[in-house]
Amino acid sequence: xxxxxxxxxxxxxxxxxxxxxxxxxxxxxxxxxxxxxxxxxxxxxxxxxxxxxxxxxxxxxxxxxxxxxxxxxxxxxxxxxxxxxxxxxxxxxxxxxxxxxxxxxxxxxxxxxxxxxxxxxxxxxxxxxxxxxxxxxxxxxxxxxxxxxxxxxxxxxxxxxxxxxxxxxxxxxxxxxxxxxxxxxxxxxxxxxxxxxxxxxxxxxxxxxxxxxxxxxxxxxxxxxxxxxxxxxxxxxxxxxxxxxxxxxxxxxxxxxxxxxxxxxxxxxxxxxxxxxxxxxxxxxxxxxxxxxxxxxxxxxxxxxxxxxxxxxxxxxxxxxxxxxxxxxxxxxxxxxxxxxxxxxxxxxxxxxxxxxxxxxxxxxxxxxxxxxxxxxxxxxxxxxxxxxxxxxxxxxxxxxxxxxxxxxxxxxxxxxxxxxxxxxxxxxxxxxxxxxxxxxxxxxxxxxxxxxxxxxxxxxxxxxxxxxxxxxxxxxxxxxxxxxxxxxxxxxxxxxxxxxxxxxxxxxxxxxxxxxxxxxxxxxxxxxxxxxxxxxxxxxxxxxxxxxxxxxxxxxxxxxxxxxxxxxxxxxxxxxxxxxxxxxxxxxxxxxxxxxxxxxxxxxxxxxxxxxxxxxxxxxxxxxxxxxxxxxx
Numbered sequence: 001x002x003x004x005x006x007x008x009x010x011x012x013x014x015x016x017x018x019x020x021x022x023x024x025x026x027x028x029x030x031x032x033x034x035x036x037x038x039x040x041x042x043x044x045x046x047x048x049x050x051x052x053x054x055x056x057x058x059x060x061x062x063x064x065x066x067x068x069x070x071x072x073x074x075x076x077x078x079x080x081x082x083x084x085x086x087x088x089x090x091x092x093x094x095x096x097x098x099x100x101x102x103x104x105x106x107x108x109x110x111x112x113x114x115x116x117x118x119x120x121x122x123x124x125x126x127x128x129x130x131x132x133x134x135x136x137x138x139x140x141x142x143x144x145x146x147x148x149x150x151x152x153x154x155x156x157x158x159x160x161x162x163x164x165x166x167x168x169x170x171x172x173x174x175x176x177x178x179x180x181x182x183x184x185x186x187x188x189x190x191x192x193x194x195x196x197x198x199x200x201x202x203x204x205x206x207x208x209x210x211x212x213x214x215x216x217x218x219x220x221x222x223x224x225x226x227x228x229x230x231x232x233x234x235x236x237x238x239x240x241x242x243x244x245x246x247x248x249x250x251x252x253x254x255x256x257x258x259x260x261x262x263x264x265x266x267x268x269x270x271x272x273x274x275x276x277x278x279x280x281x282x283x284x285x286x287x288x289x290x291x292x293x294x295x296x297x298x299x300x301x302x303x304x305x306x307x308x309x310x311x312x313x314x315x316x317x318x319x320x321x322x323x324x325x326x327x328x329x330x331x332x333x334x335x336x337x338x339x340x341x342x343x344x345x346x347x348x349x350x351x352x353x354x355x356x357x358x359x360x361x362x363x364x365x366x367x368x369x370x371x372x373x374x375x376x377x378x379x380x381x382x383x384x385x386x387x388x389x390x391x392x393x394x395x396x397x398x399x400x401x402x403x404x405x406x407x408x409x410x411x412x413x414x415x416x417x418x419x420x421x422x423x424x425x426x427x428x429x430x431x432x433x434x435x436x437x438x439x440x441x442x443x444x445x446x447x448x449x450x451x452x453x454x455x456x457x458x459x460x461x462x463x464x465x466x467x468x469x470x471x472x473x474x475x476x477x478x479x480x481x482x483x484x485x486x487x488x489x490x491x492x493x494x495x496x497x498x499x500x501x502x503x504x505x506x507x508x509x510x511x512x513x514x515x516x517x518x519x520x521x522x523x524x525x526x527x528x529x530x531x532x533x534x535x536x537x538x539x540x541x542x543x544x545x546x547x548x549x550x551x552x553x554x555x556x557x558x559x560x561x562x563x564x565x566x567x568x569x570x571x572x573x574x575x576x577x578x579x580x581x582x583x584x585x586x587x588x589x590x591x592x593x594x595x596x597x598x599x600x601x602x603x604x605x606x607x608x609x610x611x612x613x614x615x616x617x618x619x620x621x622x623x624x625x626x627x628x629x630x631x632x633x634x
Contacts, residue, residue: 020259027596074578276360379437546583564608
C-alpha cells in the first residue's frame with residue numbers, strides 16, 4: 001500500500017494521468033500505479049479500481065524502491081504519458097499509452113461502431129515501456145487485476161509463450177486478460193510479477209490486452225506501435241484550428257481530453273472517466289459520471305466546432321439525434337451506446353476514495369425531469385445546422401417534437417440543471433433553456449421556410465421571457481435561483497451566454513456581478529449556497545470549476561475584460577501538472593475534487609479562453625462589431 005501523500009494511501013485526484021483510446025480510459029498515479037481501468041468499455045466494471053479501494057486492483061511498473069518520480073509529462077500533442085525516475089543508481093523513462101492502430105475491420109463488419117468509420121481504431125492494448133537512460137536500476141512489474149469492481153480475483157496461467165505471457169481469468173466472467181512482456185513473469189495468487197535489473201541503453205515492455213487484437217511481442221514492435229499512436233494524436237490535433245495564443249497549450253490539452261472522453265463507436269461524450277470521486281472529502285456527494293448528458297451537447301458542439309474538430313462535433317450531434325429520434329420522452333442522460341436504464345446501485349464492499357461513501361454505479365438522476373434538456377437539444381441542432389446552412393429532413397421531425405415538448409412543459413417545476421434531489425421548483429435557468437428551445441426552434445422554422453410555425457413558436461418564446469423577467473428577478477434587478485427564493489445560482493451565468501438578454505442589460509450585469517461578489521470563495525464560484533438550497537444532501541461542496549469558467553465568459557460579455565482575464569489566469573493556475581481538471585476546486589488548498597477528468601470543466605475552459613481572445617481582438621480592432629467576437633456564430 002502506497003502511503004506517499006501524508007496519512008492517506010490515496011493519491012490526490014489531480015495526481016492522476018489520463019489515458020484513452022476512445023473506447024476505454026485509464027488513470028495512472030505518479031507512483032506508477034494504474035488505478036482505474038474498466039473493460040471492455042469505459043462504463044464497464046473496473047479491472048483496476050484502487051482509486052476507490054486500495055484492494056480493488058492495480059498495475060504498477062517502476063523502480064523497485066522509489067515511488068516519487070522526477071518528472072511527468074505528456075509527449076507533446078499526444079495522450080502518451082511519460083514518467084521519468086531518478087535514483088543514485090540510474091535513470092529510467094516509463095511511457096504509458098492505450099494503443100491506437102489502423103482500422104481493424106476491413107474484411108468484416110464492426111458490430112460496435114454506429115458512426116462513420118475512420119482510418120484508425122482502438123487496439124485494445126494497454127502498453128507500458130521502460131528505457132534506461134543512465135546507470136542501472138531494479139524495476140518491478142506488479143499486475144493485480146480484480147474484476148467486477150474488486151469482487152472477482154483472477155487466476156493466472158502461462159500460455160504457449162512460457163514465462164513471457166500470462167492469462168488472467170475469473171470465475172463467472174467472460175473477460176480474459178493477456179499480459180505479454182519481455183520480462184520473466186511469476187504468479188502469486190492473483191498477482192503477476194516480475195523484477196529485473198535494467199542497464200543503460202536497455203529497454204523493457206509489458207502489454208495488457210483484452211480482445212483478439214494482437215499485442216506487441218517485442219520491444220521493437222511495441223515502440224513502433226507507440227510511435228504510431230503518438231503520431232495519430234498529433235495528426236488529430238493538427239486538424240484543429242487552435243488560436244496562436246499564450247494559452248494555446250490549455251486549449252490543446254482540453255481538446256485532447258474531450259476526444260479521450262468520447263466513445264468512438266457511438267460518438268457519445270461522457271461527463272468524466274470515473275465514478276464516485278467525492279465532491280466533498282469524506283462526504284456522500286459521490287456520483288457516476290461515465291454517461292453522456294444531453295445538456296453537455298450545446299457546449300461540446302460549440303467548443304468542438306470553434307476549435308475546428310467538426311468530425312467529433314458531428315458524431316456527438318448524431319448520437320444526440322439518435323436518442324432524440326428514438327425516445328418520445330428525452331432523458332437528461334444516456335449510456336454511451338444510448339442505453340436508457342442507468343439504475344443507480346451502491347457498492348458497499350468498496351471503501352471509497354479516502355473513505356468517501358457511498359460508492360455508486362449508475363446514476364439515479366437519469367429519470368429526473370429537467371426542463372433544460374429541450375433547450376440543450378435545440379441549441380445543439382441550431383449550432384450544427386448553422387455550421388452547414390442546411391436542415392436535414394431527418395432532423396426536422398425530431399426538432400418539432402422537442403420544441404413542442406418545451407412548449408407543453410415550460411410552466412412546470414423540475415429539479416434544475418444541478419439535478420437537486422430536493423423538491424422540484426420553478427428554476428430560472430430551466431425556464432431560460434425552455435426559451436432557448438422556442439427561440440432556436442423559431443429561427444430554424446424560418447430557415448425551413450415555415451413562417452407561420454416560426455411566428456407561433458416565437459410568440460411562446462416571448463411569453464416565457466416575460467414570465468422569467470416578471471418572476472425570476474428580485475427587487476434589486478438580480479435573477480434568482482428559482483421563483484420561490486432570492487438565492488443566487490451559478491446557472492444564471494448562462495443568461496448572457498445563451499443570448500437570453502443582451503450583455504448590456506442592467507439585469508444581466510447586476511446578476512453577473514452579484515455572483516462574482518456574493519457566490520464565490522476566494523474568487524471561485526459555488527453552484528449555490530447549500531444552506532439556501534434544498535438539494536436533498538448533507539454537507540458542503542467545493543467551488544465548481546465550470547461555474548468559475550462561466551463567470552470568466554460572462555465577465556467578458558459584460559465588458560469586465562480585465563477582471564475576466566485575472567480570474568482566468570487564476571483558474572489556469574489550478575490545472576493539474578498535466579493540464580487536467582476535476583469537477584471542483586477547494587479554494588483554500590487548491591485541491592481538486594470530484595470525478596476526473598471532467599468534460600464539462602474542459603468545455604467551459606475552452607469557452608472562457610475563446611471569450612477572452614475574442615474580446616482582446618475586439619479591443620485591438622475596435623472597428624469590428626462586438627458580434628464578430630461573441631460566444632456563438634449567430
